[in-house]
Each structure stands twice: as structure tokens, then as C-alpha cells.
Amino acid sequence: MAWGGPRRGLLVGGVLGLAVLMITSCTSGEAETAPKDDASRSTSSAKPAPPKKPVKITITPGDKAVDVVPGGPVTIAAVDGKVTQVTLVNEAGEPVAGQLSPDGTTWQTTEPLGFGKTYTATATGAGTDGKPATVTSVFSTATPRVKADVSMNPLDGQTVGVGQPLAFYFDVNIENKAAVEQAIQIGTTPHTEGAFYWYDDSEVHWRPKEYWAAGTKITVNAAIYGKDFGNGVFGNDSRLANITVGDAIVATADGATHQMTVTINGAVARTIPISMGKPGHETPVGTYVVMSEHTNYTMDSSTYGVPTDAAEGYRTHVDVASRMSNSGIFYHSAPWSVGDQGHRNVSHGCINMTTENARWLQEISQKGDVITVQNSGGPVLESWDGLGDWQIPWDQWVVGGKR
Secondary structure, eight states, X not given: XXXXXXXXXXXXXXXXXXXXXXXXXXXXXXXXXXXXXXXHHHHHHOOOOOOOOOOEEEEESOTTOOSBOTTSOOEEEEESEEEEEEEEEETTOOBOOEEEOTTSSXXXXXXXXXXXXXXXXXXXXXXXXSOEEEEEEEEEBOOOSEEEOEEEESOTTOEEOTTOOEEEEESSOOXXXXXXXXXXXXXXXXXXXXXXXXXXXXXXXXXXXXXXXXXXXXXXXXXXXXXXXXXXXXXXXOEXXXXXXXXXXXXXXXXXXXXXXXXXXXXXXXXXXXXXXXXXXXXXXXXXXXXXEEEEEEEEGGGGTOOTTSTTOOEEEEEEEEEOOTTSOEEEEOGGGTTTTTTOOOBSSSEEEOHHHHHHHHHHOOTTOEEEEESSXXXXXXXXXXXXXXXXXXXXXXXXXXX
């Protein structure tokens, strides 16, 4: 019995040792085979390298192209490679500037071409196969039948009121009006919804859906040079303007109360006694935009078709006058009608007020301010009379007028 304990302990220990050895052996076997499996998976997932290809270079306009629009870019593009060298010269050997894209696949002109000239573009590139290739294009630009110039209102650097439309006046009729709208880029901060409206074949306005927000920054880039406007007409000189919208100054002139209420950024600043058009000369009803401001101005009835020596004619000097329409409606100082101002309408259609009130209004405002006339008994203001753009409802405006 004394020897039974040790023998049993030795046997158990031997069994445990064998078990440990077997476990260690199995674990070691799995660890050795794992790298082989990983290496097998890595080898099977590897992708073959893409094949090397020769570069394909295209030049737009292509070789022998004619009547190329000078205002459009010359573009050189590389596929399966990069552009390495470009020259573009006119028939006199004068170079045209351009710029290569950061990835080296595209080159494009950074200055316009001339009218009626021949150009030679030569482009070299290298493919993914490392081999060079060169392409040449010889093309000629269009010669216009007529060059179209444009004048703008407002001009660069001006501050305007919240009702100011952006007006463009061409010196020739435009056939392709869509090309003009595409060439004239309007940028605003903050973003402002707006649209073009053609009054006739040479005059187009852009105005916002609602009055400008005070402080809006407007950039007008009328990039018309070299653009094809149809029927042999090409844009001539481009125009650029940076414009600021000032305070929101809005006045309402009421023919029934004979008062004008002036608000600045929504707050009433002053109520002015006025006199508007007398019977037979009623001031047209509607929303006017102040067109220009004057001092020491002569009011002359002959400017709207009434001779100064006629029964209703006049030629009168005033200290302060701001034009509201092309048909001769102004607000102006009228010391001769002070007794009537605030009580009755006695003018030939203009808005009369004291010299002090007229001077105050002109000093706080700028062209583009809004003046709405109501209850005057007059006809409706025509949208084409001055800057009567706000007379056209937005759903009609966006149709584009005589587009």
C-alpha cells in the first residue's frame, strides 16, 4: 500500500505531460501553416500593371477650321498621357498666352483671339509608354459683319438704390439673344435671384425678383468680346463693373393725402407734404426708380413734346431735381407751390416739395431708389418709361420679354 501513491502520481504526471506536448505540437503546426495561407491569398489578389499606351492629343479648333469664334477658348487635351509643350501663334508669329492644368492633361488659352486671323497651334505630349507625339492645327477666326458695343447702367464703382435694374444697351440689333445672356455674367453677394428681360432687340435688363437687399455686392462681367450674336454680329469690347447697393430708401407718394412717406431700411425717416399732377396732368401711378440726380436744373416742357410758348408750356429753373421717368416726371423743389403742398395737386405731373425737403431727400438717397405713386388719378406708368421695370410682374418678367 505504501508504494501505491507514488506510482499513481507518476502516471498522472506522465499523462499530463503527454497532453501538454500534444497541445503544443498542434498549436505549433497551425502557426506554421498560417503564413503559407496568407502568402497564397496575397499572391492571388495582386493586379497586373496597366498596359503602357501612346498619348492621344486633340486640338480644338481642329485643323483647317474656319470662322472660329474669337471669344471662345483654344483647348488642347491629352488622353493616356500629358501635354508637355504648346505653341500658339498668329500669322505674324505673335504668341497667344495659355495655361496648363495642374494634372498636365489640358492646356487652354487665357487671352482672346483676334478677328479675321490665322493661327497655328502645335502641341507635344508624352504617353504612359514614355513616347512623345506632336499634333498641329491651323485655323482661322471669323471676320464680323458688324461689331456690337454695349453701354451699361450702373457703372463700375457706383452705389445704387434697392430698385436699380442692371441695364445693357447695344448699338446694333441682336439676333442671338441667348448668346448675350450667356456672355453677361451677374454675380451677387448675398445670392440674389434674378432674370433678363428684353425691351427690344438692342436693350436688355437684369433685375432681381424682389428689391435688392441693402449692402449687396454686385459684379457684372459683360464678357461679350468675340462672341457670336448671330447674323454676322460679334461682340466688341467687354465691360466689367463692381456695384454696391446702399441703404434701402423707399418713398410712397400719395395723391389723396398729398404726403410722401420716406423710409430708410424699413423705418419712417420723414413725411413730406407734396403736390402732384393737376387734372389733365395726373402723375402716372406705379413704381418708379430714380434715374439721375441734378442741382440747378432747368425744367423744360419741350423735352416731352410741349413747346415752352404753349399754354401748358414752361421753362423753369429749380435748385433740386431728380428724374423719375423719361417722360419728364421728376421730384423737385417748387417754392412757388409751397401753399399747395400737402393740400392739392397743381403740378404738370411732377412731385413738388419744398427746397429743403427736396435737398434732404436727394442728399440721403442715390439713383436706383424706389418711389411709388398711388391715388393720383393718373394712368399706369409704362414699364418702358425710364426704369419702370418693377411694373412688370415677376411671372411675366422671367418669360424674357422680346427675347
